[in-house]
Amino acid sequence: MLYAFLCCHDEAVVASWxxxxxxxxxxxxxxxxxxxxxxxxxGPAVRLMPTTAATTVRxxxxxxxxxxxxxxxxxxxxxxYLIDCDSLxxxxxxxxxIGRDEKVVFEIRPVRLFVPESKAS
Amino acid sequence: xxxxxxxxxxxxxARPKAVGALLRYFRDLDQxxxxxxxxxxxALQNWSVHGPPRDPVAWLIMVGRNVALDDVxxxxxxAPLPADDAISDLDDAEPDLVERLDNSHYRDDVxxxxxxCCHPDLPAVQQIALALRVVSGLSVKEIAxxxxxxxxAMEQRITRAKSxxxxxxxxxxxxxxxxxAERLGAVAAMIYxxxxxxxxxxxxxxxxxxxxxxxxxxxxxLLLTLFPGEPEIMSLTALLLLQHARAPARLxxxxxxxxxxxxxxxxxxxxxxxxxxxxxxxxxxHRRPGPYQIQAxxxxxxxxxxxxxxxxxxxIDQLYAxxxxxxxxxxxxxxxxxxxxxxxxxxxxxxxxxxxxQSLSGYFHFFGLxxxxxxxxxxxxxAKVAFDQAIALAHTPAEAAHIRLRLxxxxxxxxxx
Numbered sequence: 320m321l322y323a324f325l326c327c328h329d330e331a332v333v334a335s336w337x338x339x340x341x342x343x344x345x346x347x348x349x350x351x352x353x354x355x356x357x358x359x360x361x362g363p364a365v366r367l368m369p370t371t372a373a374t375t376v377r378x379x380x381x382x383x384x385x386x387x388x389x390x391x392x393x394x395x396x397x398x399x400y401l402i403d404c405d406s407l408x409x410x411x412x413x414x415x416x417i418g419r420d421e422k423v424v425f426e427i428r429p430v431r432l433f434v435p436e437s438k439a440s
Numbered sequence: 441x442x443x444x445x446x447x448x449x450x451x452x453x454a455r456p457k458a459v460g461a462l463l464r465y466f467r468d469l470d471q472x473x474x475x476x477x478x479x480x481x482x483a484l485q486n487w488s489v490h491g492p493p494r495d496p497v498a499w500l501i502m503v504g505r506n507v508a509l510d511d512v513x514x515x516x517x518x519a520p521l522p523a524d525d526a527i528s529d530l531d532d533a534e535p536d537l538v539e540r541l542d543n544s545h546y547r548d549d550v551x552x553x554x555x556x557c558c559h560p561d562l563p564a565v566q567q568i569a570l571a572l573r574v575v576s577g578l579s580v581k582e583i584a585x586x587x588x589x590x591x592x593a594m595e596q597r598i599t600r601a602k603s604x605x606x607x608x609x610x611x612x613x614x615x616x617x618x619x620x621a622e623r624l625g626a627v628a629a630m631i632y633x634x635x636x637x638x639x640x641x642x643x644x645x646x647x648x649x650x651x652x653x654x655x656x657x658x659x660x661x662l663l664l665t666l667f668p669g670e671p672e673i674m675s676l677t678a679l680l681l682l683q684h685a686r687a688p689a690r691l692x693x694x695x696x697x698x699x700x701x702x703x704x705x706x707x708x709x710x711x712x713x714x715x716x717x718x719x720x721x722x723x724x725x726h727r728r729p730g731p732y733q734i735q736a737x738x739x740x741x742x743x744x745x746x747x748x749x750x751x752x753x754x755x756i757d758q759l760y761a762x763x764x765x766x767x768x769x770x771x772x773x774x775x776x777x778x779x780x781x782x783x784x785x786x787x788x789x790x791x792x793x794x795x796x797x798q799s800l801s802g803y804f805h806f807f808g809l810x811x812x813x814x815x816x817x818x819x820x821x822x823a824k825v826a827f828d829q830a831i832a833l834a835h836t837p838a839e840a841a842h843i844r845l846r847l848x849x850x851x852x853x854x855x856x857x
Contacts, residue, residue, distance in 0.1 A: 334453070335453045335658065368714070368715050387668030388668075407718070407722060408721075408725070
């Protein structure tokens with residue numbers, strides 16, 4: 320079974336880390352993920368930019384574009400895509416296409432760090 | 441002994457919201473700070489045993505408020521003077537406070553807290569010091585170190601700034617749209633001041649003070665979390681990120697200034713650049729370009745160029761021209777002259793800055809640029825005069841040393857072989 324791990328953290332706290340503190344967390348995690356790589360168990364990993372960089376597309380008869388992250392309690396995170404877009408406008412158009420005729424909400428968040436799939440074959 | 445290191449970042453992150461809410465509650469900066477301080481002490485005791493609460497900010501506000509209330513009650517018992525006014529005021533505010541412990545309401549609290557720090561009567565340095573102390577929670581010692589003054593002198597400055605603020609009477613009602621916009625503008629300017637104080641220190645031996653830059657970025661991000669739909673706040677954050685991304689390349693190993701054209705662009709922080717550009721993308725969609733957006737776009741053009749030679753100078757020239765229209769100032773024109781010199785040559789640039797001689801007669805960069813342009817035009821004697829004036833106006837040893845280097849080069853090149 321493939322599991323997705325969604326990393327949730329107090330953003331204000333993470334933003335207050337110094338570079339050294341941030342690096343230390345990554346290094347600590349790396350020790351674990353390294354083992355997973357060796358066993359061929361690690362899929363792609365992603366670090367997102369802060370929620371301040373997010374744009375939300377709420378689909379409906381007229382899609383609504385909102386600045387900021389997805390902040391509704393009713394909907395839950397059910398999945399995600401990683402899509403290479405040339406611009407925010409392109410990303411928004413893509414979200415509108417994918418979500419056509421649905422009531423889905425997309426939060427579009429630029430990716431800060433992308434580690435491609437490192438599963439061994 | 442338990443390791444309490446994990447608590448500190450939580451307290452630091454909670455500070456602006458908690459102190460902002462306590463300020464609304466007590467309507468007194470010192471009291472709000474003291475209450476927060478006391479709440480932090482209790483947090484260290486309590487959280488180390490029970491773990492962090494689900495909502496640390498709300499916890500700190502409630503505890504801070506209760507501790508201060510106990511204090512007022514105790515004082516009332518022991519002191520003959522009744523503090524009835526204070527008590528009834530606090531009781532009135534209580535249900536309101538509880539009701540408003542919700543993220544959307546923190547924004548006016550934090551904005552107010554930042555806004556009281558940028559009172560127009562306060563000189564820039566005091567605004568910055570006050571914001572760093574009250575909002576960021578840096579110690580007086582840390583701030584004194586950043587400004588290279590003694591702790592006692594900084595303590596005095598902050599105390600003076602606080603009493604000035606206390607007299608200012610900032611209204612505590614939820615601001616209307618126009619007032620909120622006005623506050624946002626003042627606060628954005630103050631955050632940019634903090635950044636600039638770090639980016640190009642106004643005195644002392646250090647040319648770049650990274651902690652001030654980092655703190656201003658933190659404040660800008662905080663403001664943007666609270667006002668996610670404001671294109672100028674997106675742009676301010678982008679501008680700070682894009683400029684600070686160059687920090688690792690701006691000074692060499694000896695602390696000498698490295699000009700943009702000579703910087704090793706591989707040292708630029710790619711994460712910050714990517715985030716800055718993403719924020720510009722968001723701001724542009726609003727189609728309301730303001731001064732920060734244009735300045736961020738200029739920084740973005742530099743960030744896009746892998747090499748200095750690849751810089752799109754005509755784009756930068758146009759952006760500065762737009763900024764001149766929006767916010768005319770001799771410094772903006774001076775900056776446009778740099779771009780113009782690349783597009784049309786040094787003579788055109790010199791013609792553009794010559795009328796600024798009077799208004800920029802005390803400005804280091806004016807004479808630095810003038811000397812550079814005159815050098816390019818082969819007018820060595822005049823260039824020397826300009827460089828000498830620049831050295832006299834330099835704020836930091838690094839600035840003076842940089843001009844001296846160019847002067848030496850000029851003298852060497854102008855000597856007959």
